[in-house]
Amino acid sequence: MNMGTHAAHPAHQAHGHHGHGGVGVAAEGLQIAKDGHVLAxxxxxxxxxxxxxxxxxxxxxxxxxxxxxxxxxxxxxxxxVARRDLTGFWHLHPVELGDGVWTVRLTLPEAGEYRVLADFWPEGAEKGLTLGADLAVAGAYEPRPVPEPTAAFEVDGYNVGIKGELRPEEANQLVLTVHHNGEPVTDLQPYLGAYGHLVALRLGDLAYVHVHPDGAPGDGVTQPGPEIAFQAHVPGPGTYRLFLDFKHEDMVRTAHFTVVAE
Incomplete structure (x- = not known):
């Protein structure tokens, strides 16, 4: 789905990128309060x-x-939910308890400083919001360097490759290709209405971008793999960690990448 060509409607917007075009892309998720809304x-x-x-x-x-x-x-x-050094990442979907309270089961295996980002669209609003808050996890904390940039990531027998560059103030096409045990995956399953979800977080301030792929399942054009193409906009230069969620054989897996935008 090319986010620069659709009308502003919740069903067609990328999480974390609520505007159009690559110029002047705002950094999302840096504030706990914005536009009169507060993450509490x-x-x-x-x-x-x-x-x-x-x-x-x-x-x-x-x-x-x-x-x-x-x-x-x-x-x-x-x-x-992400570790501030971007070596841990979770994409979760909380449930309503009533009276505006939301909850989700959360287990963070390692101590450290974390960031929680809530991505939502108030009913009737012209755009969505992403608000962020810190979360402290007690225990023996061992900071780690961000992984070096690589063109491939392996998880559970899946090899996910990435092609493309990130350039600030531009529309960047990123193509991710999924193989399983050496064979191309051509039967990816829809997950939350798409064949893949891509989140980008900038090292240092955790500026947030969440985009979705070109096309959609069932549109008669988009193939269920092995390639998933994205249009990504980033708010400025820096080192970004990219997290791709994809579903195959009824399980969601996440591939991690480091990409430098300059």
Whole structure:
């Protein structure tokens, strides 16, 4: 889906990139409050390896919990959790408890500083929002360097390759190709209405971009693999970590890449 060619509607917008065109792309997810909305987490800290119900609210412009959301790609809220050194990543979908409270089961295996990003579209709004809050995970913390850029990533017998460059202020085409045990995967399954979901986070400030691929399942044109093509815009130069979620044989897997935009 080329995000620069569709009308502003929740079902056709990339999470985290709520404008059109590559010039002046705003960095999303850097603020806990924006446009009169506030991310209000109830869970501020936990211990490494502990399973908790992470709870939060989105407060609206009147200060009351927001309860009316438009679904984007089949979900009202997409929740991203990432280690600040970008060596850990989770894409989650919380559920409503009522009275504006949202929750999701969360287990973070390692100590460190984390960022939680809530990506949502208020009902009736002209654009979506991505708000971010810190989360501290207690335990023995060992910071790690971000992995070096590579053209391929392996997970569970799948090899995912990436082609393309990231240039700030431009529309960048990224093509990811999925193989399983050496064979091209031609039967990717739709996941949240797409054959792949791509999140980009910038090292240092965790500026957030979430784009979706060109085309959509069932449109008569888009093939279910092995290639998934994306149009990506980034808000500026820097080192980005890219996380691709794809579904095959009824399981969602995530491929990780490091790409430098300059």
């Amino acid at each position: 987490p109830e869970t501020l800290r936990l211990r490494a390896g502990e399973t908790v119900d992470y709870r939060f609210r989105i407060l609206g412009k009147d200060g009351a919990p927001l309860t009316a959301f438009a679904a984007t790609h089949e979900k009202k809220i997409h929740l991203i």
